[in-house]
Amino acid sequence: MDVSATLMMALPYYLMTVAAWGTAAMCVVAVRIRIRPPWVLLLGGACLLLGAAMFLMAATAGHTGRAVFAPHIRALNLCAGALWLAWVVMFARSMVTIRR
Numbered sequence: 001m002d003v004s005a006t007l008m009m010a011l012p013y014y015l016m017t018v019a020a021w022g023t024a025a026m027c028v029v030a031v032r033i034r035i036r037p038p039w040v041l042l043l044g045g046a047c048l049l050l051g052a053a054m055f056l057m058a059a060t061a062g063h064t065g066r067a068v069f070a071p072h073i074r075a076l077n078l079c080a081g082a083l084w085l086a087w088v089v090m091f092a093r094s095m096v097t098i099r100r
Contacts, residue, residue, distance in 0.1 A: 005062070006061060006062035009061045009062050010058040010059075010061035010062070013054045013055070013057045013058030013061060014054075014055075014058045016050075016051075016054040017051045017054040017055045017058060018051075019051075020047045020048070020050045020051030020054060021047070021048065021051040023043075023044070023047040024044040024045070024047040024048040024051065025044075026044075027040050027041060027043050027044030027047065028041065028044050031044075037094070039087065039090040039094075040087070042083050042084075042086050042087035042090065043083075043084065043087040045080075045083045046080045046081070046083035046084040046087060047080075049076050049077075049079050049080035049083065050076070050077070050080045052076050053073045053076035053077050053080065056069050056072060056073050056076070057073060
């Protein structure tokens, strides 16, 4: 496989990496300047882990040795999913108000 084909195969993963890491950075900045509550950092952590998984997929695009990284990618996605689920729970809790 030539270099341009490998780069075209990896391009979507690199774009998703940049998008995920940009979202993580925006979450940190939003919490830092007090626009959002601290539990939004759960979403930032999830995006950070998803970006790392996407980066590993991009780095191994077109290589036959991708199977070596498969358990690491799955573990990153599992941890990111757990953080994302925790963020969803906190977000749902923040939307419910009880008046007494």
